[in-house]
Amino acid sequence: MSSRNEILSLLREEEAFLSGQELSRRLGLSRAAVWKAVDALRREGYEIEARTGLGYRLAAAPDALTEPEIRSFLGETAVVGRELRCFGELDSTNNYLKTWADAPDGTVATADSQTAGRGRMDRSFQSPKGKGIYLSVLLRPPLPPDRLPPVTALAGVSVCAAVERVCGVRPGLKWPNDPVLCGKKLCGILTEMSLEAETGRVQSLVLGIGINVGQGPEDFSPEVREVATSLLQALGRPVSRPRLAAALLEELDRAYAALLAGDLSAYRAAYRRDCVNLGKTVQLIPFGGGERETAQAVDVDGDFSLVVRDAEGRERTVRSGEVSVRGLWGYTE
Template sequence: MNVKSELLASLASADGDYISGAALADKLGVSRNAVWKAVKALETEGFSISSVTSKGYKLNDDNNRLSADLITPLLKTKELGRNLRVYDTVESTNNITKEQDSNNVPHGTTSVAERQTAGRGRIGRNFVSPAGKGLYMSTLVRPRFSLEYAPMITGAAACAVAEAVEYCCGQPVMIKWVNDLYMNGKKICGILTEASFGLEMRTLDCAVIGIGINVRSVGDSFDEELRKRATSIEDETGVAVNRNKLCAEVLNRLEIYMKKIENRSFLAAYREREILTGNIITANVGNKQIIGEAMGIDDNANLIVQLQSGETIHLNSGEANLCRIKNV
């Protein structure tokens, strides 16, 4: 690492406390003047750092610049996020992570971006990803379980992200089957899982879990129509969440929840948060729309729906989209 990276990592590890210029210089093996120059360079790049005579330097809580040097010290994972890259702008973090897999990157490889120009949701929908407003990240996982568990990855990831958001802002987060997180009736997050299968052996080679969270106030970044359906953590809670901290918390919890898929223990948390159950819903299945009552989530993370005819069906994420509570 260079002096700037080492300085950022040291300040992040201080957990909001000041570190003297002398202590930083000694730790980094440079002069105090070199520390001062590195601080000024980081401030020019958008990092918020306080400097107080006789106290030293500290990284401010209002820092809103993503950096691997700020995320890594907060990780408690063994593998997820340990191979981490942060980009200014990408078309899609899912795309760039899948491209890296051609080099056989390790389990847990994670890509994070300040901005996406072509962020994607399910069935090709656009995910608006303005700079500095959200957390756009994708993690490549290489599970050792069989194909039958692959459809549950998104549900487990939704639980992990919901817990991370709640930890950072203190307000409840709900899940709309299968892949959206909600606060106060509006979407704050979408999750897109794209899997690669070994068909001959019926195994899951890898999966890329894409997560897009609206973190800071969206302002005029969303058009009027989108603001009716989507919001951000800050707009709903007033809390300007630190995106580096949120990223680390997502990875910390995702590593835990990936281990809960085979025994299906994540389903209890998923069911507690799921908001369609008990409501009359509409859903697009193939080329037709169905109407029925959402009865719950089965043991394969499918949505149980009782149709108006009385028939009960189990919808999987591959066949149903645009599930919404019906306006009555």
């Protein structure tokens, strides 16, 4: 651990002032090294009081997606987040992990902004600096590909659980994978899988998640503004990004353990409870063109596919790779 991180850790632990001499003694550093580390922390946005005869005290921490800030809220996880890399800017957190050939299972990459964030169907995901949580998790599950379709749904449930823990309000889920608040999209989720050509064995699965935290309407393009919201807009108050990121990693770790154990019953129940489409009339929009259909969304099956009923009472199952779902009159309604 660097001297900067060691000093930050000690200042977090102490509510009272810590003298430069005491910091030097505990860490085996010179007084000059302590001062340089404190100065570096201040330049990163940490408010550190200094009083003659008393020393230093941490007054406030920045709302930053850095490893020290996320880990200050992060409990023990079995896999997800053991390796955590945080960047000021990336083209895409998914792209970063896909190019890291030997990244261990559960590696997480975060970025304060993305220049080429992506959603499903190669749509752009707007990722303004300092406004959202943009992170990806690389998983190496020892499972066949046909066991992995639920991963995106598990991520959606994990986002809802993390937001509920930190904010006290639980988003809904627009099938198949969009957490929503106030009828608008709060989060984007993109899953990308790599298979070994000769055997079909899963090499890696990269799960990208972008949560809108502090955006105002002006941070979205006009077309996105119609369907997107942020926690700030929905709740009317700021939300700590590192606290929410840590809660999300803990929830994803639990979901990954359930996937490996093959017991998804609790996640299916949570998904059905959170799905805002069930019991409503929806539009089915085929990918690649074709006529829109109107149907009643009646259930989510064991693979998290949507069961719909047409006007003649016939039921069928649609999958996320086949259609997009919208409400009859808007994004969810």
